[in-house]
Amino acid sequence: MRLSRMTDYGVVVLCQMALAPQGAVYTASQLARQTGLPLPSVSKLLKLLAARGILRAQRGAAGGYGLARPAESISARDIVFALEGPVELTDCVEGRGGACERERSCSLRGHWNPVNQAIEEALSRVTLLEMAVPRAPYDFIRGVDVGKFRSEGV
Amino acid sequence: MRLSRMTDYGVVVLCQMALAPQGAVYTASQLARQTGLPLPSVSKLLKLLAARGILRAQRGAAGGYGLARPAESISARDIVFALEGPVELTDCVEGRGGACERERSCSLRGHWNPVNQAIEEALSRVTLLEMAVPRAPYDFIRGVDVGKFRSEGV
DNA sequence: ATAAATAGGACCAATTTGGTACTAATTGAG
DNA sequence: CTCAATTAGTACCAAATTGGTCCTATTTAT
Numbered sequence: 001m002r003l004s005r006m007t008d009y010g011v012v013v014l015c016q017m018a019l020a021p022q023g024a025v026y027t028a029s030q031l032a033r034q035t036g037l038p039l040p041s042v043s044k045l046l047k048l049l050a051a052r053g054i055l056r057a058q059r060g061a062a063g064g065y066g067l068a069r070p071a072e073s074i075s076a077r078d079i080v081f082a083l084e085g086p087v088e089l090t091d092c093v094e095g096r097g098g099a100c101e102r103e104r105s106c107s108l109r110g111h112w113n114p115v116n117q118a119i120e121e122a123l124s125r126v127t128l129l130e131m132a133v134p135r136a137p138y139d140f141i142r143g144v145d146v147g148k149f150r151s152e153g154v
Numbered sequence: 155m156r157l158s159r160m161t162d163y164g165v166v167v168l169c170q171m172a173l174a175p176q177g178a179v180y181t182a183s184q185l186a187r188q189t190g191l192p193l194p195s196v197s198k199l200l201k202l203l204a205a206r207g208i209l210r211a212q213r214g215a216a217g218g219y220g221l222a223r224p225a226e227s228i229s230a231r232d233i234v235f236a237l238e239g240p241v242e243l244t245d246c247v248e249g250r251g252g253a254c255e256r257e258r259s260c261s262l263r264g265h266w267n268p269v270n271q272a273i274e275e276a277l278s279r280v281t282l283l284e285m286a287v288p289r290a291p292y293d294f295i296r297g298v299d300v301g302k303f304r305s306e307g308v
Numbered sequence: 309a310t311a312a313a314t315a316g317g318a319c320c321a322a323t324t325t326g327g328t329a330c331t332a333a334t335t336g337a338g
Numbered sequence: 339c340t341c342a343a344t345t346a347g348t349a350c351c352a353a354a355t356t357g358g359t360c361c362t363a364t365t366t367a368t
Contacts, residue, residue, distance in 0.1 A: 001234055001241045001273075003155065005357070008244040011265075027313065040358055047315065060366025061312040076269055080155055087155045090162040111165075111285040115230055118276030119155075122269055131265040159326070181344070194327055201346065214335025215343045 007083045009037055010045055011131060014054070014079065018071035018132035025064030045083075052082035071132060077123035087116050087123075161237045163191055164199055165285060168208070168233065172225035172286035179218030199237075206236035225286060231277035241270050241277075 012035050017026055028046050032039035046065050050057040056068040067074070080087070089112050166189050171180055182200050186193035200219050204211040210222040221228070234241070243266050 001157065001238050001243070003243045004355095005245075011244075015265075029313095038358070040360080043314085044358085050314085057314060058366090059312095059314045059364075061310090062367055063313045063365080065314085084155050089155070089157045090165075091159075111169075115276055115280050118279070119273050122272030122276060125272070126269055158324095183344095192327070194329085197345085198327085204345085211345060212335090213333075213345045215341090216336055217334080217344050219345085 010079055010083050014128055015132040017067055018128050025058055025066045027064040049082055054082050071129040072127050074128040075124045076126040087120050089116055164233055164237050168282055169286035171221055172282050179212055179220045181218040208236050225283040226281050228282040229278045230280040241274050243270055
């Protein structure tokens with residue numbers, strides 16, 4: 001049970017952006033360099049995130065990408081949704097017309113829904129800012145004050 | 155964000171078995187016929203579930219598969235674990251030696267863990283019995299008494 | 309004008325996945 | 339004891355998905 005590598009990349013890239021002051025823009029190549037990820041994939045990723053409203057894109061020379069909202073109001077759920085679509089653990093999800101021809105008679109219909117919802121909730125509770133705050137190697141630092149950290153611009 | 159089709163099949167097959175009295179055995183072909191799923195896949199599935207201890211296998215003539223434990227003590231987490239391995243949303247999960255060469259310096263390390271755990275919890279809360287209880291088409295029946303339903307052997 | 313950047317496709321190679329096929333081992337029944 | 343039914347195990351194949359590449363168009367600051 002895994003997320004695609006693209007989603008993983010997405011979080012890495014977004015974390016990088018989350019640590020800059022609001023309004024800063026990064027180019028695709030900057031982000032690829034800083035994260036060590038392959039440029040073409042990062043580029044594709046950024047286009048997608050911009051199309052889904054997570055990022056704001058500025059075209060043209062001196063353009064780039066920036067967060068469309070503050071990092072604390074972007075959740076893991078937003079990112080997963082943007083890059084993988086809705087959480088539907090199986091083909092059989094209620095409220096999708098015609099996916100399964102047995103829908104009308106199927107007695108299993110909808111049984112995964114509570115699990116889907118619980119997972120969405122879990123993803124919603126984690127914000128990008130929380131994911132972006134660096135942890136010291138091997139957890140030497142504990143109880144970091146997120147707000148303080150952020151204002152220091154580290 | 156999805157489970158593999160095999161896991162989906164697994165739940166369908168297990169639900170079928172959950173509705174029989176404890177100790178009943180089904181052959182692979184019976185289950186394939188009853189569920190309408192392809193026999194070879196069902197067969198492979200059952201072997202796996204038996205190897206992982208979810209099912210108990212009886213070899214030889216008049217053999218077959220039965221639940222190793224009552225349906226109410228098998229969780230969705232057990233099934234997902236058996237068929238897909240541990241919930242690790244990304245490559246970067248703490249406590250897996252050597253998966254990522256940047257582990258020592260990585261500041262993102264472990265940030266998915268809370269999400270992984272929340273998902274495991276969500277899966278653990280749903281039992282096979284709950285998934286197996288038939289729902290009337292379009293939710294005409296509500297508030298089924300699971301225990302009562304079960305003892306009637308429907 | 310030009311250069312730097314995003315937008316949007318088409319395309320390809322590698323991996324994963326679902327499905328198939330075959331042989332071996334086990335066991336109940338006649 | 340023999341046979342037929344059944345699971346166990348393995349190797350393999352085809353199709354789908356995925357990550358990655360490449361090229362062309364569009365936008366925009368200088």
